[in-house]
Amino acid sequence: MSINCARAPAGRTTLYIWQNISYISSLLRVSCRKVIRKRLMRQPLDNDSLHLGSLALFLDVDGTLLEIAATPEDVRVEPRLRTLLRSLYLRTAAATALISGRTIAKLDELFAPMSPLAAAGLHGFERRSATGYYYRCPLPNGAILQVARMGLRGIVARYPGSLIEDKRFALALHYRLAQGSEVEILREMDLIAARVRPHLQLQLGKMVAELRPSGASKGTAVQELLREPPFRGRWPIYIGDDLTDESAFEYVNSVGGMSIAVGVRRATAARFRLPDVDAVHAWLASLPAGLGRRSEIDAVTTNEPMQQIPLRY
Numbered sequence: 189m190s191i192n193c194a195r196a197p198a199g200r201t202t203l204y205i206w207q208n209i210s211y212i213s214s215l216l217r218v219s220c221r222k223v224i225r226k227r228l229m230r231q232p233l234d235n236d237s238l239h240l241g242s243l244a245l246f247l248d249v250d251g252t253l254l255e256i257a258a259t260p261e262d263v264r265v266e267p268r269l270r271t272l273l274r275s276l277y278l279r280t281a282a283a284t285a286l287i288s289g290r291t292i293a294k295l296d297e298l299f300a301p302m303s304p305l306a307a308a309g310l311h312g313f314e315r316r317s318a319t320g321y322y323y324r325c326p327l328p329n330g331a332i333l334q335v336a337r338m339g340l341r342g343i344v345a346r347y348p349g350s351l352i353e354d355k356r357f358a359l360a361l362h363y364r365l366a367q368g369s370e371v372e373i374l375r376e377m378d379l380i381a382a383r384v385r386p387h388l389q390l391q392l393g394k395m396v397a398e399l400r401p402s403g404a405s406k407g408t409a410v411q412e413l414l415r416e417p418p419f420r421g422r423w424p425i426y427i428g429d430d431l432t433d434e435s436a437f438e439y440v441n442s443v444g445g446m447s448i449a450v451g452v453r454r455a456t457a458a459r460f461r462l463p464d465v466d467a468v469h470a471w472l473a474s475l476p477a478g479l480g481r482r483s484e485i486d487a488v489t490t491n492e493p494m495q496q497i498p499l500r501y
Contacts, residue, residue, distance in 0.1 A: 243475075244419040245280060246410050246436065248428035249288040249295065252450050255465050256394060258364055260290070260353050263298070270302045272473055277305060279475075282318045283418045287406050289398065289432055291355050292316055306419075308409035310358050311391065311432050313401050315409055317416050328357060328401045332387040336399045339380035347373055358388075358400040367395065393430045407435030414443070427468060428458075 250256055250263065253273075257263045276284045285306040286295055292309035299305075306318040314324045340352050340361050349366030350373060352359060363373050377397040381390035388399040410426060413419050424445035426436045429452065437447035437457035449458035450468055462468050 242423055243280060243283065244414065244422035244424045245276060245284040245472075246287050246413070246424060246426040246440070247285070247472075248406075248426075248430070248433055248450075249286055249290065249298075251394065251429035252427050252465065252468055253286075254298075259351060259362060260360075265298050269469065270299060272469060273299070273305065274302060276472060276475070277303075281418050282306070283422055285318075285413055285419070287312075287409055287426070287428070287433075287436060289358075289360070289393070289400075292322075294355075306413060308406065308413070310355060310404070311400055312404040312406050312409035313357060315412060317413070318418055323412075325401060325404050328387050332384050333357070333359070336380060336384050336388060339376075339383070340399075343373060343376050358398060360396050360398040362396050364395040370395075373397070391432060393432060405435040406432055407437075407439040410436050411439055427462070433458075 247253055250260075253269060254263050254265065273284065282305075285308065286299075287308045288295055289311050290298075290309055292307050292314055295307055295309060296304050304316070304320075306316060308315045312325075314322070316322050336359050337352075337354070340359055343361060344350050344352055347363070347366045347369040350361060350363045350369070351365070352361060361373065361377060363370060366373065374392075374397060377390060377399075381388070381399060384399060386402055389402045391398045391400050406428070410424065414422075414424060424440050424443065425448065426433070426440040426445065427448045427450060428436060429450040433449070434457050437449070437459075440447045441457060441459065446460060447458040448460045448462055449456045450462050451464050452458065452461060462471055
């Protein structure tokens, strides 16, 4: 955000905000205090002084950097996206990370031959630092995973078009090609989830229901990465599109960063919006000239009437 905190003659702090986004005054005061308290920025945030060397970028993949495809294997990474990510990596001095529900191994496969970025996979269950250090949460019980796996296989057998994405430590059921059976599929997923709790938890997303290890989240992954170089001490920006990104939005907000939701029509913790994947690419490409074109982001204010976050799409 382009916020300038200056000391007025009377000793009161005056806040200035760029004119294209309407932000409620109380939120501005809280955000400014948090930026100062966390020492994420040592100077005012304006177009002239803000540069990529002061930012930490955390980017969701499917639905944010990549268009969602009919199946997880159908997605394609265009060469220009690799070029953009490589540019961001260099300009942020490696403080660019991918935060995904996919495994880190699958991310590396998707974006090859580009050098691997810092990343969090399986919604924060595994994490790789910018220096290549790999961390994984405690493994879920193998027998529990097998119970879940057999349950999902039964669903796929009964509902043509549904398919399993086996991530080894998590299992996702995609039903984009079986939307007519969504209610029945989700009812059966609820029953399976009840059998594998508390080891696994049910996570709903865009035409997907996933059983993933409990305890990890994208928010905790971002928090841990921000404790490590080169992310430490930088101003975080998180961009995502799905319910799994909400924990990251909330954490980034709590430390005075920028949270951006992509193509979201529901209530969200994100404070800014971009309409689609193409807009994300364009906005990221504009970052070297400053913080991007702010007129392309719609602010979400706390007094705006919004619907509750739904359990499913």
